[in-house]
Amino acid sequence: MLTQLAFNLDIINPEPDTMSSTAFRDPAFEQNKQDAVHRWVPWIAGFSAGFVADALQRYVSARRQNVRVLDPFAGVGTTLVEGLRRGYDVIGFEVNPFAALASRVKCSAFEVEPQELWNTILTFEDKARQRTADLDRAFANGDDPTQCLPAPESRPPAGFRSRVPFFSPTVERKVLHCLDIIREIPQPQIRDIALLAFGAIIIQVSNYSYEPSLGSRAAAGKANVLNADVVGILSKKLREIYDDLRLYRKEIEKFVTRPKALVINENSLFLHQMLPREHIDIVITSPPYLNNYHYLRNTRPHLFWLNLADKTIDLKKFEHANFGKYWQTVRGSQPIRLNFSMPDLEEIIESIAIKNPEKGVYGGRGWANYATEYFNDCHQICMSLQHVLKSKGIAVFVLGNSIIQGVNVHTDCLFGNIGELCGLKLEGIHPIREKRVGNSIINSSIRNGDPKNSRLYESAVILRKP
Ligand SMILES: C[S@@+](CC[C@H](N)C(=O)[O-])C[C@H]1O[C@@H](n2cnc3c(N)ncnc32)[C@H](O)[C@@H]1O
Known part of the structure; x- marks a missing residue:
C-alpha cells in the first residue's frame, strides 16, 4: 500500500486542473526575506509571497469584487498580505500569539500615517x-x-x-x-x-x-x-x-473600497463555528507538517518578552490547540483511533505502530499516536472548510511528506483523500519542491529508514467544493 501511494503521487493531476507543476513558484519562505512587508518578521515555516500570488492569479484573478480569502494557519500573514494587496477581504486564524500579532500588524499597518x-x-x-x-x-x-x-x-x-x-x-x-x-x-x-x-x-x-x-x-x-x-x-x-x-499604503489606497482584514488568534479547527456557511472563495494555506516542528518552543522568547505569555503553563493550552498536537503530548496516551474510516491510512499507522517496540512510547507506538492525531485534525479542518467554502470555492494546501520511524508518509495524497471523504473534490496534487530541508525531521533520530526512500518534498494539494 505504501508503494501504491508513492506511485499515485506522481500521477495525481486530474482534469480540470491541468496546470503544470512549474506554474507555482518555490514556496520557501526564504524568498520573503527580500520582499516588502513580508521581510518584517522571519518565520521559519512560512511560505513565499510568490507562491501565494501564483495561486491567487490562477484561481481568482478574473474576479475582483467581493473575493474573500481565508488562511486557517496564517503564520506571519503571507497569504493575508498578498490578498489585501489585490483588494480582497482576508481572514486569518493563527493559534500562536506572536505569529498572530505579526499577521495583525501587517494587515493593519497601511492604516498608519x-x-x-x-x-x-x-x-x-x-x-x-x-x-x-x-x-x-x-x-x-x-x-x-x-x-x-x-x-x-x-x-x-x-x-x-x-x-x-x-x-x-x-x-x-x-x-x-x-x-x-x-x-x-x-x-x-x-x-x-x-x-x-x-x-x-x-x-x-x-x-x-x-x-x-x-x-x-x-x-x-x-x-x-x-x-x-x-x-x-x-x-x-x-x-x-x-x-x-x-x-504598501499606496497599493491599498488605490482600491475604491478598502479591503478588510480579520485576524483571529484561535484554533482554526473550530472556524466553522466562527464563520458563516459558504463565506469563503479561496483558502491558501500551509498547516504544520507531520514533523513535530515545535512552533511554540521556537517562539518562547517572543511570547514571554512581548508579554504574550506569563507562565510556562500558559503554553500548554496553545500546545493542545496546535494542529496535530505534538508528539510529546500524545506519545504516552492509550492507542488513539482515527475518527473516520480510511483503511489505507489505518494500514500506514499500524506499520508505524509496530516499529521499534523496545523503545516504548519513544518507538512506533508513540509516533503512531501522533500521526493519528495529525490525520484526525486533517479530517476536522476539511470538514470545517467544506462548511465555510462557497460552492466552487477552492482550497490550496501546501504540505510536505514525512518519514516516521522509517515509514514514508505521503501526507499530500492522504490529505487529498481525506478532503474527498469530507465532500470536497480533489482537483490535483502538484509537486512544488523536490527537496526540503530546514523545517523537516531530516536530521532527527526518528528518520532512520532506507535513504533511497527518504526524500522530503512539498506539494500543493488542490481541493474544490462541488
Ligand atoms: C507552516 S506555518 C504557516 C506559515 C504561513 N504560511 C506563513 O507564510 O507565515 C503553520 C502555522 O499554523 C499555526 N497553527 C498551528 N495549529 C493551529 C491551529 N490549530 N489553528 C490556527 N493556527 C495554527 C502555527 O502556529 C504556524 O504559525
Missing part, C-alpha cells in the same frame, strides 16, 4: 541612544552594566526560563531600555509595530539561534553575543518597516 511612524522612530532613536550611552563605555571598561544610569523600568519576564542566560548582561540592559521606550509610545498601532520589530530582532542579539530549532549559540558552536548595537539593529528594522509602509 507614515509621517507619524517616522516621528516615532526618530524619538525612539534619540531616547534610546541617550539611555544606553553609558552601557558601551561600561562594557569596554569591564564595569557592571547594572550600575549604569538611568536604570530601566522594564524587568525581564518573571516566568521566562532558559538554559543559558538568554541575553548577556549588557545586551539585556539595552533591551530593557528599548522596551521602556516602546511602551511609552502613545499610539497603539505604532506601539504594536515597534513591538513586532523588537520581536523580529531579539534572537539576533541573544545567546540563542535557530538551527533550525531554537538552541543556545554555544550548543551550535557559536560565541555568545556579549554586546550588540541593539538600538541600531532595532532602528534599522523600524526604518525598513517605514520604507515598506509608504509603498
Whole structure:
C-alpha cells in the first residue's frame, strides 16, 4: 500500500486542473526575506509571497469584487498580505500569539500615517541612544552594566526560563531600555509595530539561534553575543518597516473600497463555528507538517518578552490547540483511533505502530499516536472548510511528506483523500519542491529508514467544493 501511494503521487493531476507543476513558484519562505512587508518578521515555516500570488492569479484573478480569502494557519500573514494587496477581504486564524500579532500588524499597518511612524522612530532613536550611552563605555571598561544610569523600568519576564542566560548582561540592559521606550509610545498601532520589530530582532542579539530549532549559540558552536548595537539593529528594522509602509499604503489606497482584514488568534479547527456557511472563495494555506516542528518552543522568547505569555503553563493550552498536537503530548496516551474510516491510512499507522517496540512510547507506538492525531485534525479542518467554502470555492494546501520511524508518509495524497471523504473534490496534487530541508525531521533520530526512500518534498494539494 505504501508503494501504491508513492506511485499515485506522481500521477495525481486530474482534469480540470491541468496546470503544470512549474506554474507555482518555490514556496520557501526564504524568498520573503527580500520582499516588502513580508521581510518584517522571519518565520521559519512560512511560505513565499510568490507562491501565494501564483495561486491567487490562477484561481481568482478574473474576479475582483467581493473575493474573500481565508488562511486557517496564517503564520506571519503571507497569504493575508498578498490578498489585501489585490483588494480582497482576508481572514486569518493563527493559534500562536506572536505569529498572530505579526499577521495583525501587517494587515493593519497601511492604516498608519507614515509621517507619524517616522516621528516615532526618530524619538525612539534619540531616547534610546541617550539611555544606553553609558552601557558601551561600561562594557569596554569591564564595569557592571547594572550600575549604569538611568536604570530601566522594564524587568525581564518573571516566568521566562532558559538554559543559558538568554541575553548577556549588557545586551539585556539595552533591551530593557528599548522596551521602556516602546511602551511609552502613545499610539497603539505604532506601539504594536515597534513591538513586532523588537520581536523580529531579539534572537539576533541573544545567546540563542535557530538551527533550525531554537538552541543556545554555544550548543551550535557559536560565541555568545556579549554586546550588540541593539538600538541600531532595532532602528534599522523600524526604518525598513517605514520604507515598506509608504509603498504598501499606496497599493491599498488605490482600491475604491478598502479591503478588510480579520485576524483571529484561535484554533482554526473550530472556524466553522466562527464563520458563516459558504463565506469563503479561496483558502491558501500551509498547516504544520507531520514533523513535530515545535512552533511554540521556537517562539518562547517572543511570547514571554512581548508579554504574550506569563507562565510556562500558559503554553500548554496553545500546545493542545496546535494542529496535530505534538508528539510529546500524545506519545504516552492509550492507542488513539482515527475518527473516520480510511483503511489505507489505518494500514500506514499500524506499520508505524509496530516499529521499534523496545523503545516504548519513544518507538512506533508513540509516533503512531501522533500521526493519528495529525490525520484526525486533517479530517476536522476539511470538514470545517467544506462548511465555510462557497460552492466552487477552492482550497490550496501546501504540505510536505514525512518519514516516521522509517515509514514514508505521503501526507499530500492522504490529505487529498481525506478532503474527498469530507465532500470536497480533489482537483490535483502538484509537486512544488523536490527537496526540503530546514523545517523537516531530516536530521532527527526518528528518520532512520532506507535513504533511497527518504526524500522530503512539498506539494500543493488542490481541493474544490462541488
Ligand atoms: C507552516 S506555518 C504557516 C506559515 C504561513 N504560511 C506563513 O507564510 O507565515 C503553520 C502555522 O499554523 C499555526 N497553527 C498551528 N495549529 C493551529 C491551529 N490549530 N489553528 C490556527 N493556527 C495554527 C502555527 O502556529 C504556524 O504559525
